[in-house]
Amino acid sequence: MQLPLTPDELLTTTRAVRKRLDLERPVPRDVLEECVALALQAPSAGNTQTWSFVIVTDQAAKDAVAGWYRTSFAAYAAAGGPVEAMAPAARRMAESAQHLADHMHEVPALVIPCVKGRLEHRALDGQAAGWGSIVQAGWSFCLAARSRGLGTCWTTLHLTYEREVADALGIPFEEVTQTCLLPVAYTKGTDFKPGPRTDAADVIHWDRW
Template sequence: MSETDFDLTTVDRLLSTTRAVRRRLDLDRPVSRELILDCIRLSQQAPTATNMQTWRWIILDDPGKRKEMGELYGRGIPLIKEAARKAQDDQTRRVYEHAQEFAERLSEVPVHVIPCVEGGLDATSEEAGYAATVSFYGSIFPAIWSFQLALRSRGLGSVLTTLHLTYQEESRAILGLPDDVAQIALIPVAYTRGLNFKPTQRPPAESITHFNGWNA
C-alpha cells in the first residue's frame, strides 16, 4: 500500500522491466524529435555533483551519420565474439550473442543518442582524482537512466552501449565534438515490438546488502 499518490504497480513495473532492448526494436517506425526531446527534458531532473548540469545530448537521426556510427561500432564485433567465447554462464553468453547481432544492424536503428558532458575531468591529485572521477561520470548516468525510463514509458526501447568508445577519436570526428566535451555512451532508440518486458533474474537484495558495515 502506497503512502503517496504514486501508482506503485506502474512505477515498479517501469523500474523492473526497463531492459536492454536489442532484438525487439522496430527498425521501420520513425521516432519523432519531439519525443526524444520530451525524454531528455525529463532526464534533466536527475542529480549532478555540485548541481553542475553540464549534460549535452547529440542525436543522430540522419541515415548517413547513423551508417558512419554503425560501421564504427561494428569494428568492435571481434571483441564481442571474444567476450561470448569467455562467458561463464548461459545468460551472459546469450547477452553477447544478441549484442553481436545488434552490432551488425546498429545503423538501421532510427535514432542514436550520445549523452556527453561538457568540461574536462579535474583530477589534480590522486585522492581528489578518485572523487572527481566518480563525480564526473556519476553526474551523467542518473540522467541517462531517467532518459531510458522515460523512453520505456512511451513505448520506446533502448540499450546503453559503450563499445564505440574503443574508437573514441573516430567517434569524436563523426560527432564533430569539441576537445572539452566527453562522450559517455551511445544509446540506440526505437519503438519496441510489443510492450510486455519482464523482470530479469538478479541476486536477492538481502544477499548484497550490509547493514552497519561489511562484516557487521
C-alpha cells in the same frame, strides 16, 4: 503515448532491448525531446548540469557511429570466444549483442549523452562527480523512453573509438566526454519482464562490510 506502468513496473521492466527494437517505425523528434527534458530533472554535481545529448538520426552519421561500434564489438566478441561454447544465458546475450551490432545503423535514433570536460585524467572524486553528473540523466532518459513505448540499450563499446566518433559528429573531443551510446526505437510489443538479478539480501551490508 504513455504506457500504463506503475513506478515499480517501470523500474523493473526497463531492459536492455536489442532484438525487439522496431527498426521500421520512425521515432518522432518531439518524443526524443520530451525524454531529454525529463532526463534533465536528474541531479548533477553542484547542480552544474554540464550535460549534452547528441541525437543522431541522419543516415550517414548513423553509419559512421555504427561502423565504429561494430569494429569495437568485433574485437570484444572475438575475445569472448565462440558462442557455441558459452552457457545458455551468456550465449543468448552474446547473440542479442551481435544482433544489435549488426543492425545499429538501422536504429531510428542513436543518442550519445555527453558531459563537459575530460574525465579520464581526474582523481577519483572528480571522476565520480563527472560520471555521476550524466549517468543518472542517461538512465532517466531510458526510463522516460520506456514509459513511451521506446526501447534502449546502454552501450559503451563505441568509446574505444570515442575520438573517431567525435570527429564524425563534430563533438569537441578535448572539451566533452561521450559516456555511452543509446540506440532508441519503439519496441516490438511493450511487455517486458523483470530481469534475473541477485537477491537484495546478498548485496546489502548492514552497518559494516
